[in-house]
Amino acid sequence: MTGLLNVVDVEATCWDGNPPPGQSNEIIEIGLTVVDLGSGTRVSRHRILVRPQRSRVSAFCTGLTGLTQEEVDTGIDFAEACRVLATEHSAGSRPWASWGDYDRNQFTRQCRATNTRYPFGQVHTNAKVAFTAAHGLRRRPGMAQALDVAGLPLEGRHHSGEDDAWNIAALILHLHDRDAWPTAGG
Template identity: 80%
Template sequence: MDSTGGLLNVVDVEATCWDGEPPRGEVSEIIEIGLTVVDLGAGRRTGRHRVLVRPARSTVSVFCTGLTGLTQAEVDTGVGFADACRLLATRHRAGSRPWASWGDYDRHQFARQCRATGAAYPFGRRHTNAKAVFTEAHGLRKRPGMAQALRLAGLPLEGRHHRGEDDAWNIAALVLHLAGRGSWPGSP
């Protein structure tokens, strides 16, 4: 299928967020990267990974903790953003392996943060917007959120919604659902 044996990285990030505008001088930064490896040929999820990222230009708000469950103390134990990008590139072959996310937010957030920090963008060009594929495959007019898509597909929401590791796992289930229908790009 491809040079990595039909493997796909499914990525979901959580970033610092606020109820309204960010405090003066703060910007939204990635604080968690969830990554699930999908073996499209075998039709199964083969790896589940989590990278905590220590923010450099923002703090975790009470709103963000309520949404994601992540605390400032927890993300303070993470790696720096550039190190997280290197880890994706080396350990998870992010530059050579195709990848997917639910929508384009994750791809754009990585691009913005790499530009702002000078970190090397870890991914290759082969990105699939799983939300767009799901919407088209199911003949929907509006693009559903991940939890709604799981309900429409008859799949359970596993873990905590808005936790990167769990969301990547659930998005991977949706990718396999689409591949099973022959709707995933490149699927038979």
């Protein structure tokens, strides 16, 4: 194993309440930070904007993520984003992690709905579960709360996929430094 781990965080279309008729959550940003567990460093960060096909970016979503419909309209379609993950980021062969299961489940749902090949391999680690266990917490914290617990700063904008992946990578390295990162997941 090379010791490289893909840390992924997605942002998706969202609303204050239920989606409008005919719309559903779709990934609009994929943030990816590559972590070298061997050297204990974050080696690269990436942002893939994804153009939604079955929904539009709401004002609520813009307020949360900072993303606008005009910005995501410049992105690539979801199938192409999955190809980029597979070809440029070794998503099918490299272990990966996310904060919670939302990202993994959203990819599964959207791949199924669009008949797109799932880009990731089988080795996924839920970093939220690992962090909760390592710190003996009763409840699973959100990413920003976990950064506080770990004594780490929030870098960038919360709910930016690129920035959140970068921050989650810092939490994973924090766990790795404590010998609390599961070896099966990276």
